[in-house]
Amino acid sequence: EAGVAQSPRYKIIEKRQSVAFWCNPISGHATLYWYQQILGQGPKLLIQFQNNGVVDDSQLPKDRFSAERLKGVDSTLKIQPAKLEDSAVYLCASSVPGQGETQYFGPGTRLLVL
Amino acid sequence: GQSLEQPSEVTAVEGAIVQINCTYQTSGFYGLSWYQQHDGGAPTFLSYNALDGLEETGRFSSFLSRSDSYGYLLLQELQMKDSASYFCAVSGNTPLVFGKGTRLSVIA
Numbered sequence: 001e002a003g004v005a006q007s008p009r010y011k012i013i014e015k016r017q018s019v020a021f022w023c024n025p026i027s028g029h030a031t032l033y034w035y036q037q038i039l040g041q042g043p044k045l046l047i048q049f050q051n052n053g054v055v056d057d058s059q060l061p062k063d064r065f066s067a068e069r070l071k072g073v074d075s076t077l078k079i080q081p082a083k084l085e086d087s088a089v090y091l092c093a094s095s096v097p098g099q100g101e102t103q104y105f106g107p108g109t110r111l112l113v114l
Numbered sequence: 115g116q117s118l119e120q121p122s123e124v125t126a127v128e129g130a131i132v133q134i135n136c137t138y139q140t141s142g143f144y145g146l147s148w149y150q151q152h153d154g155g156a157p158t159f160l161s162y163n164a165l166d167g168l169e170e171t172g173r174f175s176s177f178l179s180r181s182d183s184y185g186y187l188l189l190q191e192l193q194m195k196d197s198a199s200y201f202c203a204v205s206g207n208t209p210l211v212f213g214k215g216t217r218l219s220v221i222a
Contacts, residue, residue: 042212101147105156
């Protein structure tokens with residue numbers, strides 16, 4: 001079974017530029033999550049999708065972050081414009097609906113904002 | 115809201131046993147999960163406790179006391195490859211919330 005795929009793996013941009021991350025969850029996992037993990041901290045949920053609908057985006061900085069999952073499969077997370085404090089690892093995870101305690105994570109995208 | 119407390123660092127000797135504690139405050143508690151993350155890697159699921167008591171999976175065990183809002187992860191027969199960060203996470207009325215993690219260093 002293929003795992004959660006993410007791209008790119010690394011990205012370096014300058015502040016005020018835009019960046020986009022892509023995620024393809026495990027086949028059949030209707031629930032998809034985007035997390036931000038700052039060095040030395042635990043993952044922080046940004047947004048949760050159930051199929052193509054948003055379940056929770058209460059911690060998403062909506063003035064600069066956006067995410068979509070138009071066809072209920074893969075998803076894109078965008079930052080525009082980026083700030084220095086956005087430097088982090090962006091993790092995508094997926095799970096079977098109703099089993100959110102068991103999430104499968106992708107390798108993450110390491111973002112450095114200069 | 116939710117909050118979780120776990121030690122920031124633990125060091126243990128290869129072959130020994132180590133316990134990583136986690137206390138939490140949350141509303142609408144469903145259960146406590148544990149994840150392992152090696153440096154540069156993705157978090158991987160280890161265990162989940164919804165009921166009080168001990169769950170054993172090979173060398174790893176996890177315990178939950180709902181009345182004390184407390185749980186722990188027990189690692190036995192430590193191996194060098196167990197050096198990693200370990201996160202407890204609570205599930206409840208809101209999506210999974212992770213603690214700040216405990217960095218475990220296994221030394222020879």
